Amino acid sequence: xxxxxxxxxxxxxxxxxxxxxxxxxxxxxxxxxxxxxxxxxxxxxxxxxxxxxxxxxxxxxxxxxxxxxxxxxxxxxxxxxxxxxxxxxxxxxxxxxxxxxxxxxxxxxxxxxxxxxxxxxxxxxxxxxxxxxxxxxxxxxxxxxxxxxxxxxxxxxxxxxxxxxxxxxxxxxxxxxxxxxxxxxxxxxxxxxxxxxxxxxxxxxxxxxxxxxxxxxxxxxxxxxxxxxxxxxxxxxxxxxxxxxxxxxxxxxxxxxxxxxxxxxxxxxxxxxxxxxxxxxxxxxxxxxxxxxxxxxxxxxxxxxxxxxxxxxxxxxxxxxxxxxxxx
Amino acid sequence: xxxxxxxxxxxxxxxxxxxxxxxxxxxxxxxxxxxxxxxxxxxxxxxxxxxxxxxxxxxxxxxxxxxxxxxxxxxxxxxxxxxxxxxxxxxxxxxxxxxxxxxxxxxxxxxxxxxxxxxxxxxxxxxxxxxxxxxxxxxxxxxxxxxxxxxxxxxxxxxxxxxxxxxxxxxxxxxxxxxxxxxxxxxxxxxxxxxxxxxxxxxxxxxxxxxxxxxxxxxxxxxxxxxxxxxxxxxxxxxxxxxxxxxxxxxxxxxxxxxxxxxxxxxxxxxxxxxxxxxxxxxxxxxxxxxxxxxxxxxxxxxxxxxxxxxxxxxxxxxxxxxxxxxxxxxxxxxxxxxxxxxxxxxxxxxxxxxxxxxxxxxxxxxxxxxxxxxxxxxxxxxxxxxxxxxxxxxxxxxxxxxxxxxxxxxxxxxxxxxxxxxxxxxxxxxxxxxxxxxxxxxxxxxxxxxxxxxxxxxxxxxxxxxxxxxxxxxxxxxxxxxxxxxxxxxxxxxxxxxxxxxxxxxxxxxxxxxxxxxxxxxxxxxxxxxxxxxxxxxxxxxxxxxxxxxxxxxxxxxxxxxxxxxxxxxxxxxxxxxxxxxxxxxxxxxxxxxxxxxxxxxxxxxxxxxxxxxxxxxxxxxxxxxxxxxxxxxxxxxxxxxxxxxxxxx
Numbered sequence: 001x002x003x004x005x006x007x008x009x010x011x012x013x014x015x016x017x018x019x020x021x022x023x024x025x026x027x028x029x030x031x032x033x034x035x036x037x038x039x040x041x042x043x044x045x046x047x048x049x050x051x052x053x054x055x056x057x058x059x060x061x062x063x064x065x066x067x068x069x070x071x072x073x074x075x076x077x078x079x080x081x082x083x084x085x086x087x088x089x090x091x092x093x094x095x096x097x098x099x100x101x102x103x104x105x106x107x108x109x110x111x112x113x114x115x116x117x118x119x120x121x122x123x124x125x126x127x128x129x130x131x132x133x134x135x136x137x138x139x140x141x142x143x144x145x146x147x148x149x150x151x152x153x154x155x156x157x158x159x160x161x162x163x164x165x166x167x168x169x170x171x172x173x174x175x176x177x178x179x180x181x182x183x184x185x186x187x188x189x190x191x192x193x194x195x196x197x198x199x200x201x202x203x204x205x206x207x208x209x210x211x212x213x214x215x216x217x218x219x220x221x222x223x224x225x226x227x228x229x230x231x232x233x234x235x236x237x238x239x240x241x242x243x244x245x246x247x248x249x250x251x252x253x254x255x256x257x258x259x260x261x262x263x264x265x266x267x268x269x270x271x272x273x274x275x276x277x278x279x280x281x282x283x284x285x286x287x288x289x290x291x292x293x294x295x296x297x298x299x300x301x302x303x304x305x306x307x308x309x310x311x312x313x314x315x316x317x318x319x320x321x322x323x324x325x326x327x328x
Numbered sequence: 329x330x331x332x333x334x335x336x337x338x339x340x341x342x343x344x345x346x347x348x349x350x351x352x353x354x355x356x357x358x359x360x361x362x363x364x365x366x367x368x369x370x371x372x373x374x375x376x377x378x379x380x381x382x383x384x385x386x387x388x389x390x391x392x393x394x395x396x397x398x399x400x401x402x403x404x405x406x407x408x409x410x411x412x413x414x415x416x417x418x419x420x421x422x423x424x425x426x427x428x429x430x431x432x433x434x435x436x437x438x439x440x441x442x443x444x445x446x447x448x449x450x451x452x453x454x455x456x457x458x459x460x461x462x463x464x465x466x467x468x469x470x471x472x473x474x475x476x477x478x479x480x481x482x483x484x485x486x487x488x489x490x491x492x493x494x495x496x497x498x499x500x501x502x503x504x505x506x507x508x509x510x511x512x513x514x515x516x517x518x519x520x521x522x523x524x525x526x527x528x529x530x531x532x533x534x535x536x537x538x539x540x541x542x543x544x545x546x547x548x549x550x551x552x553x554x555x556x557x558x559x560x561x562x563x564x565x566x567x568x569x570x571x572x573x574x575x576x577x578x579x580x581x582x583x584x585x586x587x588x589x590x591x592x593x594x595x596x597x598x599x600x601x602x603x604x605x606x607x608x609x610x611x612x613x614x615x616x617x618x619x620x621x622x623x624x625x626x627x628x629x630x631x632x633x634x635x636x637x638x639x640x641x642x643x644x645x646x647x648x649x650x651x652x653x654x655x656x657x658x659x660x661x662x663x664x665x666x667x668x669x670x671x672x673x674x675x676x677x678x679x680x681x682x683x684x685x686x687x688x689x690x691x692x693x694x695x696x697x698x699x700x701x702x703x704x705x706x707x708x709x710x711x712x713x714x715x716x717x718x719x720x721x722x723x724x725x726x727x728x729x730x731x732x733x734x735x736x737x738x739x740x741x742x743x744x745x746x747x748x749x750x751x752x753x754x755x756x757x758x759x760x761x762x763x764x765x766x767x768x769x770x771x772x773x774x775x776x777x778x779x780x781x782x783x784x785x786x787x788x789x790x791x792x793x794x795x796x797x798x799x800x801x802x803x804x805x806x807x808x809x810x811x812x813x814x815x816x817x818x819x820x821x822x823x824x825x826x827x828x829x830x831x832x833x834x835x836x837x838x839x840x841x842x843x844x845x846x847x848x849x850x851x852x853x854x855x856x857x858x859x860x861x862x863x864x865x866x867x868x869x870x871x872x873x874x875x876x877x878x879x880x881x882x883x884x885x886x887x888x889x890x891x892x893x894x895x896x897x898x899x900x901x902x903x904x905x906x907x908x909x910x911x912x913x914x915x916x917x918x919x920x921x922x923x924x925x926x927x928x929x930x931x932x933x934x935x936x937x938x939x940x941x942x943x944x945x946x947x948x949x950x951x952x953x954x955x956x957x958x959x960x961x962x963x964x965x966x967x968x969x970x971x972x973x974x975x976x977x978x979x
Contacts, residue, residue, distance in 0.1 A: 026814075030818070148955050159940060307812060
């Protein structure tokens with residue numbers, strides 16, 4: 001087990017290095033002058049002053065060195081000081097700029113994951129048990145349909161229906177009272193109301209694949225020989241489904257749950273932007289439109305690392321929960 | 329991030345899991361018993377719709393049924409697959425055949441037609457008008473109003489305004505005061521109407537963002553009935569209105585920009601007639617000479633031909649478009665000058681003697697004494713498609729793009745021009761219907777190119793990784809890991825920056841598809857590899873190997889056919905997800921750029937709240953096409969997966 005883990009982690013090192021080189025290259029190729037982004041606007045200084053400041057910043061950022069040296073300097077700073085650079089659109093260090101959106105995205109995703117598991121588990125189980133029925137086919141078609149809806153259309157439709165045609169909920173944003181930490185009943189209500197539509201949009205969109213996954217896992221489990229054995233022993237259908245089949249179906253499902261736990265940190269660019277939700281996905285979009293190289297590189301590196309860890313964790317969990325599998 | 333890659337990620341996990349079958353188990357027995365019938369063409373159709381109960385020897389059937397046939401049979405008996413197939417076929421035909429039938433000019437725009445709601449009733453006048461004597465028909469951009477001898481108004485067409493406080497009221501609901509009055513003259517601007525009744529009272533309604541419907545207080549008292557100056561003629565343009573009083577003065581109000589530039593010209597007295605474009609005005613004086621004025625940019629318009637300046641021609645009627653003027657003199661001579669746009673400055677051959685001239689928005693109409701109609705100018709909205717069988721034409725009423733031919737008695741005998749936009753128009757006044765066809769062509773093509781590229785790469789990487797294993801496998805799979813980590817948006821922005829300057833908007837379309845393909849092969853490659861790891865341990869590979877067949881040959885000829893099922897399913901599902909990704913990218917403004925159309929970039933304007941709120945057709949309709957296309961492809965993919973799953977065909 002320990003040997004397997006070590007091997008997996010060792011393999012990850014070149015992967016992360018390659019990703020960092022790639023992201024550094026992308027950052028270098030990004031349009032925009034990183035020095036300019038760091039300086040006050042040209043109008044604030046006299047031309048010769050500006051040139052002096054520009055040269056100083058140019059050297060400070062190490063742009064006078066070779067590209068390879070720049071890369072090692074960037075990566076070294078990242079590892080040693082956890083220095084992600086300076087965000088030009090937020091006007092502060094990237095580490096600071098990420099904090100608040102990350103917190104918001106995490107909160108959003110906790111609700112999304114909670115709700116979609118709450119819906120997908122019982123619904124998926126029922127679909128598998130009633131496999132082939134109208135109920136099963138109907139939900140399958142519906143899930144294919146939601147799966148075919150672009151995220152922005154889902155978001156816009158929800159806004160159009162629940163915020164414009166029937167003005168029940170706010171179309172987006174988040175009130176400041178929550179950010180200031182003033183928790184009263186009213187601010188809680190406002191907070192919940194602002195969260196409803198984005199959570200609903202993201203839940204609906206994740207539901208389709210989750211349903212399919214739960215259903216397939218459950219069908220697999222139900223077609224095993226031990227289910228036939230359990231039935232022939234005369235066990236009740238409830239016991240067969242919930243005790244024998246579900247426990248085994250939970251093996252593949254649990255790996256998915258672990259992966260979603262990690263994907264809590266990944267923001268949904270389009271949905272967050274549409275609902276003007278100050279999350280990490282919207283931050284990425286703002287960074288891309290604002291040509292904020294440091295922020296883009298940091299965010300994408302962050303997403304990449306999380307992705308890798310999630311896959312690794314899922315593999316490990318799979319080995320832990322399934323006694324039949326031995327990790328080698 | 330995550331919602332862009334949603335499709336690809338799911339199709340990976342979905343296709344790899346097995347046991348996803350549902351419906352076919354029960355009827356495959358019945359369907360496979362009609363092999364004899366299927367040998368003939370008619371029999372094939374018979375088998376499609378009628379279930380034959382003949383029983384065939386099981387052994388005979390087994391010998392006849394190839395895997396391909398089984399899959400096809402499974403598919404044909406899956407109603408959802410047929411639905412998806414038909415839906416997709418319909419969309420493909422709509423886009424590819426439709427765009428051949430309706431040629432598009434990508435750079436065309438008509439700002440006055442911006443954001444018109446879906447309708448085809450611009451020319452559908454009420455039947456009751458057949459019994460009335462119409463003295464005048466005026467049209468705005470999407471509506472027309474007829475005035476009959478009794479002074480009643482009849483309105484048809486579509487509301488061009490959205491209700492906004494302090495900007496507009498609805499055109500289609502005629503105010504009560506106007507309904508009760510006996511109207512004697514009426515004029516329509518693009519989105520507003522002005523009229524006067526027999527007592528000289530002035531009314532206006534519609535869009536009033538520039539106060540163009542309200543008689544300004546400082547001049548209103550000159551014209552106040554009963555003692556005030558009588559109003560001889562009115563004109564209403566996009567953002568301003570004008571009247572000519574019986575004292576020979578023209579008064580003009582509405583948009584300040586327009587009225588200020590004509591102000592010196594309007595000091596002239598002795599005006600007996602005038603005509604107006606959006607940014608210019610032409611005045612006819614009592615002595616039969618002309619005066620013109622216009623905003624900067626309409627200069628040619630102001631250059632009156634020399635033969636009209638010496639007073640040798642006595643002008644009786646004058647009409648104008650935005651950049652051209654047509655004048656008719658008392659001898660039936662026509663004088664035309666202005667911009668060469670739409671060929672409006674060239675007189676066509678006219679056989680008879682002109683008796684009546686009219687100007688549309690980009691067209692001139694001449695009616696001759698033998699009752700024929702000559703129209704020239706732009707044909708973008710069917711302005712030149714005059715009906716053939718028009719007899720006894722006395723007059724043509726035209727405003728903007730609606731043409732109505734009238735007979736002596738004031739009956740409409742024919743109408744042509746802009747019928748309306750079936751799916752509405754966008755912010756530049758372009759027809760959403762035709763743009764949907766072109767946009768669909770691009771969206772469907774982008775998905776296709778992307779899926780071909782990504783599948784090719786996935787096979788190229790997944791096959792050796794799975795077959796050889798070991799170091800090759802490690803290298804390729806870690807490469808896939810690295811590629812999975814590349815974020816989509818930044819790569820597109822960088823590529824746009826590096827090569828975007830040098831390529832046309834068409835080239836950019838290909839750029840997007842290549843990027844989609846290059847960043848989308850990972851999940852399929854992993855899937856192929858995983859499947860190959862299973863396949864290569866099987867006996868037939870061992871058999872091939874023991875026969876001494878080359879490794880490369882085993883991989884391609886023996887193993888690849890066994891994973892091709894997964895590839896086909898994945899191609900279908902990925903195709904749908906690429907279309908969705910293209911739509912999302914273009915929606916965010918990083919995909920296909922204007923003037924090139926794609927379903928995604930038609931939705932870009934949906935980022936504005938006003939568009940979501942008021943102009944639903946501008947975002948709902950293109951989005952529904954994206955959804956319909958993705959849905960039908962996904963249905964097909966899902967059905968394919970079920971049809972190919974060996975577990976679903978168990979008896």
